[in-house]
Amino acid sequence: MPKSRNDILQGTLSLLVLKTLAARGSLHGYAITSHIQTVSADMLRVEEGSLYPAMHRMEQDGLLRAEWGTTEKNRQARFYSLTAKGRKQLAQEEESWARLTEGVRRVLRYA
């Protein structure tokens, strides 16, 4: 199956979700996709089919907390926010991402 061009690298989705929630506080799923898309200047597009299963898994793992709330358009939506455990996870994932990109950078430079 051909991967879509802007498919998000496996494993980075949770990092993006955690970072987004850390930066913006409480958000619903659609806002998270929009945020990632906007901030990455349309370079990254989050697929719904990956986002929701991932967020629910993270919720089950205790990284996220979710509540029903009302949007400015007066629609019922589920708002996600970080837990303490989520923050810790974010720090870890940021660090390992930094290591990974550094490693890749070095390889690209010297190999």
Place this chain on the structure above:
Amino acid sequence: MSWLRRLRNLAGSNRHSADIGRELAFHLSERTDDLIARGMTPEAAAQEARRQFGNYGGQKERTRDAGVLTSLDTFVADLRYAIRALRHSRAFALIAILSLALGIGANTAIFTLIDAVMLRSLPVSHPEELVQVQTSDGGSDVTNPIWEAMRDRQSVFSGVFAYASNDRFNLTTGGEPRYANGDAVSGDFFRTLGVQPELGRLLSMTDDRSGCEPTAVLSDAFWRSVYGADQNVVGKTISLDSHLVRIVGVSQAGFNGLDVGKSAQVFVPLCADPVLTARADLLTNRSEWFLTMIGRRKDGLSSERVQAGLRLIAPAVFAATVPDGASADRQTTYMAQGFATAPVGTGMSALRQQYSGALLALMGIVALVLLIACANVANLLLARAASRQRELAIRVALGSARGRLIRQLLTESVLISAIGAAIGLLFARWGCRLLVAFLSTADKPIYLDLSVDRRVLGFNIAVAVLTGLGFGLGPALRAARVDPNAALKSNGRGTIHGQRRWTVGKALVVAQIAISLTLVVGAGLLVGTFRRLATVDPGFAPDGVMLVRAELPPGSPDGASKLAAQTDVLRRLRAVPGVTSASLSVLTPLTRAGWNGELDVDGYVPRSRKDAIAFFNETTSGYFQTLGTPLLAGRDFESGDRIGSPKVAIVNVALGLRFFSTPNPVGRVLRVKQGKRTGDPVTIVGVVKDAKYNSLRAPAPPTVYLATSQDTAVGTSLNAELRVTGGVSSIVPDVKAVLADVSPRVTVTFMPFATQLNDSIKRERLLATLSGFFGALALLLAMLGLYGVMAYNVARRRNEIGIRMALGAAQQRVAGMVLGEVATMLVVGLLLGGALTVGATRLIKAFLFGMGATDPATFGGAIALLAAVGLIAAYLPARRAAGVDPMQALRDE
């Protein structure tokens, strides 16, 4: 939108699926709004939002992150699919389900019997604590003096009781008898077992006092069937062998005494047994071995401690109960014996002793039949998987995981076996009843609890699942290995893969042939055994002989009037129209009853006590003529053989050879040992041909026939033998009238001698019938398997055969190719089967009569039969192969 379902299930444990639906609906509407804001029409926007959402429908299913709910969901989907698939191929489903139903049904039926006869615990509290106490000298029965001495001295049981189970009470007074099985039980019977009353009270210590008034407790089943669960039954009387006995209560439902296969219907106190059985000295006699002793181990006492406790009291018990008139030798061995114990948690059973071996042999047979049935279904599945190759290939090409595919196929095979097992359970219920009816005899009905308990159900389900996985796994793995490219390209008619796939099919057929050989040889041996037993010369001519057993009312006349009465009865029986000869005797042949004793013959020194033993019967004149045993020398009893005249006997050839070293010892003298004393000299006046005594299997033992007319002992029953012209039953009314005339309270039972003879080889008949049936079934299944594989093979190779023929192969050559393939499978199967069979038939050696476990004729016959059946199965496919029209076959390509 399968990811949606996955998501729903993933979160399912703590979130409601409607919740997720709402969340996703929200997402969808936000996206739609956005798209509208960018200038799309609302319809187009909604469609586009949905399109983006559904993008993942074709995504590969990642079953590994499925929760329990997902599995369940998939399972339901698989099940639906399986049902649909089976509906599409009804013939396949029917054959597969039916052959499994037969196989599983047979296994469940035999297991139900094994469960009922051997495994089921007694319905009493803590049956595992119950212990039977036997004498170590071998007898499981004890005398009443031993029981009382043991009871008064023991300290290892919290409760202990003895009972006699072989009582059969006649419920009627005169006329056609109706019997109830009775247990005579000691006072603590019910308390020790922990059985509760259903109604009234049970027997207790106060009921069991010497010289007691008889009272009776009915079993729940008897109360329901005979008294219609009458609530006012307590206080009524029941007639037991013409004694009116007061009913005091009804025992707990489900409790039918301790003997499996025989249900106790009436319980009476042991103290009443002498009165009811009209044997006054029953309880004081030190040679009446008729009681079973059972104790309940005290809390926490190990069986070693129990044995130690019994060892301690054994010398005192046996010293106090030495049989009267025992020789000095006998006294010493008697007093030196100890007690042995045996667990009774699953009850006592003569049935078990008689049939457990046969049941286990049958279990082996039906297990093999099931294996063959499984192989057949596996072969069918393989063929089906081959024809479904395209379907599976398309599913793989569309992204279905192979694991899912395997699960799907396994669901199908387990579904088949589950339906088979359900039908099999019905077959089993029906088959069990049939078997029990088959084993019951008129005078010994068998009662077994054949209800489906947890163990039987568990067995049934386990067999279903195991067979489903067993025959399904191979084909499923193979089918899932399909290469979509090749399968789709080859237009569903595999050419390269064909060869490999069918080696598995052939291996299955070879296994079927091998197992079938074992079953056919086993059946041959068992049928041969039965045939030999049925045709062995018993030493009499049973056809046309009716046996009559009369139970005399208690209070019989003295010896002299007894003899007069007997002479009178005999005279009148001989006068009944249709009776050509008649006689009376103490025993009739081929029952379990026997009478033996030691002989003392001048000039014969027995090497062991066993060598001095002869078997006895006591008859009137005409006995041999009636039964058809030829008198070889000397004379029959005659009117001159009276009380006071010199004692005479007729013996058989075996006795002459053993004790007198001549087949004709007429005129010689023998004495019968009675305890220490040796009886009066008895002169041999006649010699008869050897006739079977207890069993058709055993050779006729040395037998002495004494004269009824020289014996004044009074019995409570009478056996008469009548040789009848015409139907044996035609004389029944007249004989009844004669006996009723003698005593209005006499009860009479009739049994054609041929039936008694057949009943004595019931077990052999059962084994022969069932093994023959299953052998034929195995043969049929193997034939179907072979035919199926070859027919399929020929169909698949039609192109190849067409090419061969186009290139000049003759029809015979093509047919020969098919037959050659079959012959190879047959030879390999028969070789393997031969080895298997030699190992397996050794297990049934004990059942065989007159033939060895490797009887060459049986082996040869079975091999020839299988080879013939195999070639018949191959005939049609071979003809079809030879009939292939090359033009047609190649045009299709």
